[in-house]
Amino acid sequence: MQARYGEGPPRRYEQARILGGGSAINALLSNRGSPADYDEWAALGAAGWAWDDVLPWFRRIETDRDFDGPLHGKDGPLKIRRPDAAALSPFVARVREVLAGQGHPVRADQNGEWLDGTFPSAVGQSDAGTRQPTSLTWLTAAVRARPNLRILTGHQAMRLILDGRRVTGADIAGPSGAVQRIAAARTVLSMGAIHSPAMLLRSGIGPAGGLRAAGIAPVHDLPGVGANLMEHPSIAIGAYLPPALRVRDEDEHHEQGVWRWSSGLPGIPAGDMHGSILSRSGWHSVGRRIGSIFFWVNKSYSRGRVTLTHPNDAPRIDFAMLSDRRDLDRLKQALRMGAAALTDPRLSDCGPVFPTSYTPRVARVAAPGRWNAIQRGTLSAALDAAGPLRAALIHGLVTQGVTLRALLADDAALEAFVQANVGGTWHASGTCRMGAGGDLWAGTGPDGAVRGVTGLSIADASVMPSIPCANTNLPTIMVAERIAAMIASALRQAEGSGDMPSERC
Numbered sequence: 001m002q003a004r005y006g007e008g009p010p011r012r013y014e015q016a017r018i019l020g021g022g023s024a025i026n027a028l029l030s031n032r033g034s035p036a037d038y039d040e041w042a043a044l045g046a047a048g049w050a051w052d053d054v055l056p057w058f059r060r061i062e063t064d065r066d067f068d069g070p071l072h073g074k075d076g077p078l079k080i081r082r083p084d085a086a087a088l089s090p091f092v093a094r095v096r097e098v099l100a101g102q103g104h105p106v107r108a109d110q111n112g113e114w115l116d117g118t119f120p121s122a123v124g125q126s127d128a129g130t131r132q133p134t135s136l137t138w139l140t141a142a143v144r145a146r147p148n149l150r151i152l153t154g155h156q157a158m159r160l161i162l163d164g165r166r167v168t169g170a171d172i173a174g175p176s177g178a179v180q181r182i183a184a185a186r187t188v189l190s191m192g193a194i195h196s197p198a199m200l201l202r203s204g205i206g207p208a209g210g211l212r213a214a215g216i217a218p219v220h221d222l223p224g225v226g227a228n229l230m231e232h233p234s235i236a237i238g239a240y241l242p243p244a245l246r247v248r249d250e251d252e253h254h255e256q257g258v259w260r261w262s263s264g265l266p267g268i269p270a271g272d273m274h275g276s277i278l279s280r281s282g283w284h285s286v287g288r289r290i291g292s293i294f295f296w297v298n299k300s301y302s303r304g305r306v307t308l309t310h311p312n313d314a315p316r317i318d319f320a321m322l323s324d325r326r327d328l329d330r331l332k333q334a335l336r337m338g339a340a341a342l343t344d345p346r347l348s349d350c351g352p353v354f355p356t357s358y359t360p361r362v363a364r365v366a367a368p369g370r371w372n373a374i375q376r377g378t379l380s381a382a383l384d385a386a387g388p389l390r391a392a393l394i395h396g397l398v399t400q401g402v403t404l405r406a407l408l409a410d411d412a413a414l415e416a417f418v419q420a421n422v423g424g425t426w427h428a429s430g431t432c433r434m435g436a437g438g439d440l441w442a443g444t445g446p447d448g449a450v451r452g453v454t455g456l457s458i459a460d461a462s463v464m465p466s467i468p469c470a471n472t473n474l475p476t477i478m479v480a481e482r483i484a485a486m487i488a489s490a491l492r493q494a495e496g497s498g499d500m501p502s503e504r505c
């Protein structure tokens with residue numbers, strides 16, 4: 001789909017369209033964010049979501065294969081591990097040494113105490129080394145065999161059915177386009193932070209003015225639906241790698257190292273910045289020749305919005321990244337720090353070093369197809385053979401004339417580069433955020449129930465009050481587990497009081 005990132009024209013934004021959602025396609029990084037993130041959720045009105053409340057839920061969804069103690073789970077369904085020292089790419093190991101020399105402590109556990117430094121990445125991988133999507137890890141064979149569960153793949157939920165302000169089900173289109181109505185006493189949306197608010201809007205739940213402008217009759221005026229869209233704005237720095245610094249094992253996960261630091265901007269919590277140290281910047285031959293650090297503002301403040309312009313159109317996504325000046329300043333800081341790291345004399349055997357980002361052009365290089373493969377092969381051979389002309393080749397073909405030296409010498413040029421090239425991290429969140437009763441901008445209550453309608457809850461990244469300093473898969477699973485438990489508990493209570501709806505979903 002298309003999204004506006006910063007001030008430039010819309011660019012593509014990838015989201016999963018598969019059972020299991022992002023967990024079935026993502027980069028497997030498995031971390032939770034800082035305790036302060038969740039204390040902030042509670043302070044923003046999501047009572048019961050402070051760190052001490054959520055930590056037991058994080059622990060119960062994981063089995064950490066490397067660490068134990070009060071911050072780790074040992075018997076949850078998701079296995080978490082870090083790369084073996086032997087599997088570490090020489091580039092990633094060297095960058096961590098360089099950063100240690102520049103004052104960033106070497107630490108062992110990204111999911112331990114929230115401290116600055118560099119870490120081996122915590123990765124969600126089974127003992128066999130495979131991905132653990134929620135569609136297999138939670139929907140096990142035993143769960144799929146339950147008589148009260150029916151999974152429909154290849155179907156698209158079109159809109160909710162409302163009887164006044166009571167949700168009574170949804171219209172679902174099958175692969176042929178035929179629409180069927182599913183009746184439900186309780187409906188739970190988990191369509192992610194782009195599509196859950198879009199579903200509400202399409203069904204007449206959202207800001208009344210915006211709904212009318214899109215040709216949708218408002219059923220319930222809920223101003224916060226689609227607002228508070230958050231992401232982690234990103235930028236990157238790359239370096240050509242000589243053969244000795246390239247990945248040894250191509251099957252090894254490429255995001256092997258994490259660099260966390262505190263920007264020091266006034267009033268911003270510690271550990272607000274993140275760099276993923278990548279052994280290769282793509283699965284292909286060109287990617288293997290380029291190591292990089294992919295930076296993002298982990299504690300970001302800019303907020304965008306998801307809207308509809310027509311009930312049948314795809315949602316309009318505007319992340320408004322960098323609209324909060326603090327996010328722009330910190331991405332500039334990241335590029336400067338990345339430049340200092342990769343041009344350190346201890347990395348003099350790699351280079352040239354150049355600014356980059358995950359643009360549609362970069363994505364196109366990775367696309368399958370014979371012609372692309374031929375072009376990649378030619379570029380890889382040219383990079384290896386270019387010798388003293390390598391910098392010219394990279395600046396001509398990869399960065400389109402932009403050099404790191406020019407950006408570092410001219411703050412306005414650095415700022416313009418970041419504004420034009422800011423990317424995301426696929427961590428959309430916050431568009432139906434949980435909040436307290438009187439909060440007009442809260443789309444959901446602290447139990448995930450959509451405000452002002454009955455029979456409808458949300459259990460996905462859209463209910464997050466603010467984006468945590470984390471890759472958002474584990475936080476989303478934690479949220480979903482808790483909201484599911486709250487719904488189950490409410491159902492049990494209703495059963496006990498004989499107050500059960502006659503029809504169950």
Ligand SMILES: Cc1cc2nc3c(=O)[nH]c(=O)nc-3n(C[C@H](O)[C@H](O)[C@H](O)COP(=O)(O)OP(=O)(O)OC[C@H]3O[C@@H](n4cnc5c(N)ncnc54)[C@H](O)[C@@H]3O)c2cc1C
Binds near residue numbers: 015156195427
């Ligand atoms: C490319 C990529 C890489 C990522 N890497 C990482 C990582 O390494 N670590 C990490 O922690 N996080 C990562 N994430 C983020 C993480 O996967 C998401 O935060 C998480 O999956 C969000 O869960 P969700 O349930 O909110 O939404 P999603 O995972 O997006 O799930 C929404 C589901 O709803 C379905 N859906 C949407 N609309 C409809 C409709 N109308 N009808 C029927 N179904 C619909 C979608 O097909 C999808 O299955 C990544 C995400 C992406 C896309």
